[in-house]
Amino acid sequence: MVRFENVSVRYGEGAEVLRDLSFDIRPGSFQFLTGPSGAGKTSLLKLLFMSLKPSHGRVELFGHDTDKLCKEDLAVLRRRVGLVFQDFRLLDHLTTYENVALPLRVLGRTEASYRNEVVELLRWVGLGDRLTALPPTLSGGEKQRAAIARAVIAQPELLLADEPTGNVDPAMAQRLLRLFVELNRSGTSIVIATHDLALMDEYDARRMVLHEGHLHVLD
Helix, strand or coil, X not given: CEEEEEEEEECCCCCEEEEEEEEEECXXXXXXXXXXXXXXXXXXXXXXXXXCCCCEEEEEECCEEHHHCCHHHHHHHHCCEEEECCCCCCCCCCCHHXXXXXXXXXXXXCHHHHHHHHHHHHHHCCCCCXXXXXXXXXXXXXXXXXXXXXXXXXXCCEEEEECCCCCCCHHHHHHHHHHHHHHHHCCCEEEEECCCHHHHHCCCCEEEEEECCEEEEEC
C-alpha cells in the first residue's frame, strides 16, 4: 500500500527533518508512530497524505509513484485516505453532522443513503447531541471527535491520525481506539502518531519510532 525508498525531507535551507527513510505499510496493517516532540511525526504523516513532497527519495502510494502524478490524480488518491491532524480542519460554516458527512457527499452519495450512518457514528463518539452545532461552539475534545468521525466515515483504505486521543479523557481515548481497531479489522491500514506509551502497550501493533530524523521499525 505504501513504500518509502530513501526518503528525506528538509524545509528551505535548513537541516533535514527526516533522513533516508525506507519502509513499507502493508494493506490491513496497524501501526503506531512515535518519537519525541520535533522528531518529524507530522512531516511523515504529510508525506503519507501527499501534502508534502520529499526533498529526496521516492514515495509510492497505492502502486503509484507520487512524484509522477498531477494535482488531479493526487486529489483522487487522497480520497482513499482518512486524515486527522491536530488542528482538526473542520469547516466552521458547516454543522458537526455536515462536516462528518462531507467525505460521503464528495463520493456522490445521497443524504438519504448516509444519514443513519453519520448519526450513529456521531453517537458512538459522544456527539449525538451536537449534530447541529457549528465548530466554533465545540470544545477541543468535541472537535477532535468530530474530526475523527469525519476521517473514518467513508472507511478509507488508509487512516492517518496525529495524536487522535490528545484532547479526550482516558475512557473516550479507549473508545476511539476501539473504533480504529474495528476499522482495521474491516481492512483499513492504520497509522496513529502518539506520545502515549501506556496506550500503545495495550495493543499488539507495529511501532515506528522516529529519533533524530531516522526511523526504526519494530514489528
